[in-house]
Amino acid sequence: MATRPTTSALRARVVGARGSRSAATVRELPRRAWRRVRSTPPALAVLLVLAAANGIAWAAVTPPIHGPDELTHVAYVQALVETGDGPLRDSGTAQYSRELEIIGQGLNVLPIVQHFEGRPAWHRVDEVEAQLEREGAAARNAATGPNAAAANPPVYYLYAAAVWELTPDRSLLGRLMSVRLATIALFVVTVGLAWLVAAELFSAAWARPLVAGVVALNPKLASIAGNVNPDAMLVLLSTAVLLAALRLVQRGPTPGRVAALAVLALLGVLTHGRGYFLAPLAGAVVAIALWRARPPRRTALVLGGAAAATLALALVLGAAWTRSHAGGAAFGGAAPAAGSFVPREFLSYVWQFYFPRFAFLDASVGQGYGYRELFVTRFFGGAVNLEIDLPNKAYDAIQVGAWLGLLAVWTALAARWRDVARRWPALAVCALMFLGMMALLHLVSYTSIKAGGGVVITGRYLLPCIALMGVAIAFVATSLPRWLGVPLAGAALALASLHSIVLLGLAAERFLA
Amino acid sequence: MPSRRAAVALTVLAAVSVLAVAAWHGRGTWNHARELRDATTASPTLSALFSRAVVRLGGRGDVACLEPVTFYADTARARFRARAPRGPAPRVTVEASGGGYRASATSARLPPETEGLVDLEFAPPGREVTGRMCVRNRGPAPVQLIGTYESRSLTDVRLSVNGRPRPNEQVELILLERGRHSLRSRRGELIARAASLTGGLAPEWLLWPVALLVFGSPLLVAAAFALSVWRASSARGGRGPGEPR
Numbered sequence: 001m002a003t004r005p006t007t008s009a010l011r012a013r014v015v016g017a018r019g020s021r022s023a024a025t026v027r028e029l030p031r032r033a034w035r036r037v038r039s040t041p042p043a044l045a046v047l048l049v050l051a052a053a054n055g056i057a058w059a060a061v062t063p064p065i066h067g068p069d070e071l072t073h074v075a076y077v078q079a080l081v082e083t084g085d086g087p088l089r090d091s092g093t094a095q096y097s098r099e100l101e102i103i104g105q106g107l108n109v110l111p112i113v114q115h116f117e118g119r120p121a122w123h124r125v126d127e128v129e130a131q132l133e134r135e136g137a138a139a140r141n142a143a144t145g146p147n148a149a150a151a152n153p154p155v156y157y158l159y160a161a162a163v164w165e166l167t168p169d170r171s172l173l174g175r176l177m178s179v180r181l182a183t184i185a186l187f188v189v190t191v192g193l194a195w196l197v198a199a200e201l202f203s204a205a206w207a208r209p210l211v212a213g214v215v216a217l218n219p220k221l222a223s224i225a226g227n228v229n230p231d232a233m234l235v236l237l238s239t240a241v242l243l244a245a246l247r248l249v250q251r252g253p254t255p256g257r258v259a260a261l262a263v264l265a266l267l268g269v270l271t272h273g274r275g276y277f278l279a280p281l282a283g284a285v286v287a288i289a290l291w292r293a294r295p296p297r298r299t300a301l302v303l304g305g306a307a308a309a310t311l312a313l314a315l316v317l318g319a320a321w322t323r324s325h326a327g328g329a330a331f332g333g334a335a336p337a338a339g340s341f342v343p344r345e346f347l348s349y350v351w352q353f354y355f356p357r358f359a360f361l362d363a364s365v366g367q368g369y370g371y372r373e374l375f376v377t378r379f380f381g382g383a384v385n386l387e388i389d390l391p392n393k394a395y396d397a398i399q400v401g402a403w404l405g406l407l408a409v410w411t412a413l414a415a416r417w418r419d420v421a422r423r424w425p426a427l428a429v430c431a432l433m434f435l436g437m438m439a440l441l442h443l444v445s446y447t448s449i450k451a452g453g454g455v456v457i458t459g460r461y462l463l464p465c466i467a468l469m470g471v472a473i474a475f476v477a478t479s480l481p482r483w484l485g486v487p488l489a490g491a492a493l494a495l496a497s498l499h500s501i502v503l504l505g506l507a508a509e510r511f512l513a
Numbered sequence: 514m515p516s517r518r519a520a521v522a523l524t525v526l527a528a529v530s531v532l533a534v535a536a537w538h539g540r541g542t543w544n545h546a547r548e549l550r551d552a553t554t555a556s557p558t559l560s561a562l563f564s565r566a567v568v569r570l571g572g573r574g575d576v577a578c579l580e581p582v583t584f585y586a587d588t589a590r591a592r593f594r595a596r597a598p599r600g601p602a603p604r605v606t607v608e609a610s611g612g613g614y615r616a617s618a619t620s621a622r623l624p625p626e627t628e629g630l631v632d633l634e635f636a637p638p639g640r641e642v643t644g645r646m647c648v649r650n651r652g653p654a655p656v657q658l659i660g661t662y663e664s665r666s667l668t669d670v671r672l673s674v675n676g677r678p679r680p681n682e683q684v685e686l687i688l689l690e691r692g693r694h695s696l697r698s699r700r701g702e703l704i705a706r707a708a709s710l711t712g713g714l715a716p717e718w719l720l721w722p723v724a725l726l727v728f729g730s731p732l733l734v735a736a737a738f739a740l741s742v743w744r745a746s747s748a749r750g751g752r753g754p755g756e757p758r
Contacts, residue, residue, distance in 0.1 A: 041744075043737035050733060053726035060707040060715045060723070107710065111559055111668045117687050118556040122709045123583050123641060173712030181714065205745035206527070209738050217730065486523055486742055490530025493738055497531075497730045498538050504727060505542065505696070512703040513552060513696060 043209045044195050051191040051216040054500060055184030058219075058226030061507045063109040063120040064176045067227025068385055068460070071096060071104065072149035073157070074176065074228050080161040082142040086154055089326035092145025099139040099172050102131055113385055120511065125173070132172055151326035153270040153318050156230035179228045186236045187225035191216040193239040194467040198474060200246045201426060204482075207474040210489045214470035215239075217496040219503035221463050223383045230272050231460055237268035238464030241278050242433055245285040249425035253289040253303055261285060262307040266314035274444075274461060276318065277436035279311045284432055288425050340450045349449075350442050365446070369455045372399060378459030380499065388506045409472050412479035434465050520746040528739035535731035549693035554585040557646070557670045558683040560594065561661035566682045567596075568660060568674060570605075573652030577674045579686055580645035584609060589637040589691035591618075591646060592630055593684060594659035600625035604651040607633050611644010619651060628659065634691060646686060660684035700724075 112118030
């Protein structure tokens with residue numbers, strides 16, 4: 001574990017970081033970048049390749065526009081490309097274009113959703129492509145809505161639209177796959193960031209492949225990355241925010257670090273409504289970093305003010321986009337407009353999500369959906385529209401393992417409390433990130449239930465904190481003597497690897513066999 | 514500086530821990546891949562998720578046809594859901610035809626007042642053919658074919674009963690290969706199917722190494738992890754500054 005810098009050292013870094021890079025340094029950048037690529041640790045290279053392979057495998061196995069809400073996301077991208085603006089949630093010309101209708105029906109990929117006996121029509125690809133050719137540009141009609149994804153802010157869709165336009169493969173299947181591949185690239189970068197997060201937190205070098213491996217081998221994330229879905233970008237940006245936040249509180253505030261954190265949080269907010277938690281997290285982290293470093297008042301005001309302005313801008317832009325494209329939706333479109341919020345009822349709902357009901361509490365509004373569904377069955381299973389699932393006994397085993405894991409984290413925290421207390425800012429970043437995300441998810445789900453929209457909280461919504469899962473495992477493993485910690489880490493990696501293989505195999509059986 | 518022997522032992526422990534756990538828990542996965550199961554060739558029409566359609570073939574000779582239906586070269590079984598509402602137990606015949614191909618098969622007597630899947634084998638076309646699949650009531654009692662009219666489950670296949678079109682309604686039909694096969698024995702076919710829907714950007718030659726990487730990931734992970742442990746334990750020789758004793 002790295003030694004904590006003193007307050008005066010942090011202050012010195014803040015002051016010393018004011019200078020700008022010289023032109024010569026800028027010219028050196030490509031060479032330095034190449035040196036950095038060449039110096040990639042082999043273990044990281046292996047995990048990056050594995051992440052790419054996992055993503056490509058999921059992209060190939062999952063039929064086009066069959067991923068979770070993938071049709072709405074693709075329609076959003078196509079609306080951006082064709083009209084230069086995102087679709088609308090409640091009005092518009094059509095839900096999706098004629099092209100997507102042809103591919104969805106012609107290849108059988110839309111009717112077979114939730115039909116476990118159904119398979120795509122592989123043999124009709126040529127016929128469908130010929131039909132698309134015949135219908136020509138008219139089939140790419142701008143479908144401006146109604147589109148349920150319209151409430152999402154546009155950052156991911158702009159990225160996808162750029163790929164959609166620039167791909168040399170002009171066929172619809174080619175464009176869809178191109179965007180999927182571009183989304184896989186986000187997943188691969190996320191794995192690299194997880195490695196850096198581990199490097200920031202653990203001095204034991206073997207913790208890095210453990211944390212990065214937990215991310216690279218997560219089948220839920222790989223399956224999302226193999227689809228057209230903004231969640232993959234949200235996971236990348238959340239992991240990047242985590243890394244930037246850890247660097248900020250551990251190495252001290254510099255303009256570059258504060259700017260990096262604020263901009264990443266801004267992008268996260270503008271990627272998905274579920275990224276709204278990143279703004280207050282970033283604000284809290286900047287405050288902690290400034291409080292610890294105690295730079296001159298002017299510097300603190302400039303850094304803090306700039307960060308606050310950036311984060312406020314993110315929230316304003318996000319809210320403005322959602323308002324203009326989705327009317328009264330709240331939380332960046334993640335839920336219906338906030339209304340009828342009853343604090344006592346909300347707290348009761350959150351309590352009963354995790355724990356049994358006390359006699360004095362009313363029955364929860366949570367519709368029987370609790371922590372097991374969220375953290376076990378929907379996080380470790382339920383891939384691709386909940387069509388890929390593990391047997392119940394596997395979920396039981398995972399639940400027991402999760403409890404043991406929590407107990408182990410608690411025990412390790414208690415055993416290393418002096419160590420942990422010395423590095424409280426890093427712990428605060430991790431805790432704030434997880435709690436902030438969960439608070440937002442519960443708030444959104446509660447609001448949705450109250451508005452009659454049902455439970456909107458599922459396993460893949462936890463993925464922005466996937467690196468923290470790896471960190472928790474690594475924390476326990478590195479807290480043990482190495483003769484125990486290393487095999488424990490190895491076992492965790494083996495189970496992650498098998499989990500990945502099993503879910504992918506089940507998906508292949510579901511869609512290809 | 515701790516001994517090189519300790520570093521080697523820790524590295525071996527790292528690799529073995531990954532491989533042993535993967536091997537132990539991976540047996541089930543391996544066995545699953547070797548289990549024999551039905552091999553679907555096409556699903557021209559689907560079952561009902563919420564709204565069932567019941568198509569009645571009231572008398573001997575009444576026939577329900579689905580068109581267009583594609584028969585792969587190895588399609589040799591048809592599966593559909595049927596019910597005999599009353600006795601005496603009727604029989605049904607499936608008739609596959611198109612592009613010079615013709616095959617049929619007749620069921621055993623369907624148990625009265627029982628609904629179930631009827632699974633009939635017929636001669637495969639030996640090449641890909643697109644045509645029609647009919648189910649004919651051989652009597653002596655009525656037969657009900659079960660399907661759906663919910664729009665989200667309807668495919669592009671058209672249903673007709675005794676030549677009269679039945680729009681917005683379908684009876685369930687799944688086509689399969691003859692016999693049962695393991696996933697492992699069909700790996701080439703699965704890869705080809707996966708590649709077919711990727712617009713040529715993930716061709717078979719790419720998906721083979723991808724599959725090898727994914728299914729061989731325990732080996733790669735073991736190697737990567739062991740390498741990290743080796744570097745960590747041999748470079749500084751042991752404990753990092755924050756590691757417990």
